[in-house]
Amino acid sequence: MSYSIYQDSKTNIDFITLKNDQLSATFLNFGARWHDFLTPDKNGKIENILLTLDTPENILADTAQFGALVGPVAGRIKDAKWQNVRLEKNNGEHHIHGGSHGWWCQFWDYKIEETSSSTKVIFSLTDE
Numbered sequence: 001m002s003y004s005i006y007q008d009s010k011t012n013i014d015f016i017t018l019k020n021d022q023l024s025a026t027f028l029n030f031g032a033r034w035h036d037f038l039t040p041d042k043n044g045k046i047e048n049i050l051l052t053l054d055t056p057e058n059i060l061a062d063t064a065q066f067g068a069l070v071g072p073v074a075g076r077i078k079d080a081k082w083q084n085v086r087l088e089k090n091n092g093e094h095h096i097h098g099g100s101h102g103w104w105c106q107f108w109d110y111k112i113e114e115t116s117s118s119t120k121v122i123f124s125l126t127d128e
Helices: 056-060
Strands: 002-007 014-019 024-028 034-040 046-048 109-114 119-124
Touching: 002 109, 002 119, 014 109, 014 119
Parallel strands: none
Antiparallel strands: 002 014, 014 024, 024 034, 034 046, 109 119
């Protein structure tokens, strides 16, 4: 398995691609997103099977959170209130997916770990 990293100079989004003989998966440091997964179809044609956006600028503006890790709340919190905690109302009267500053729109730190049998990308985020 091999990997490559490309940084878009306009957005500072890193595209981290892991490849083996048949598959390719690309992850982003913005939202720790799984951006594409290239695999052959039954006729051998290689295609991305994930729903993604085409440009780094569109990714930065994405509020649908395609492929991103969401949090610290994953889901909708009715009336943006949980016990005695008030949350941002970012979905009408409700809170969804960590709000406008959730994990999905943060730049994550990452590292690549390689062993004799695998290569992996590990994301980390300090949430304040």
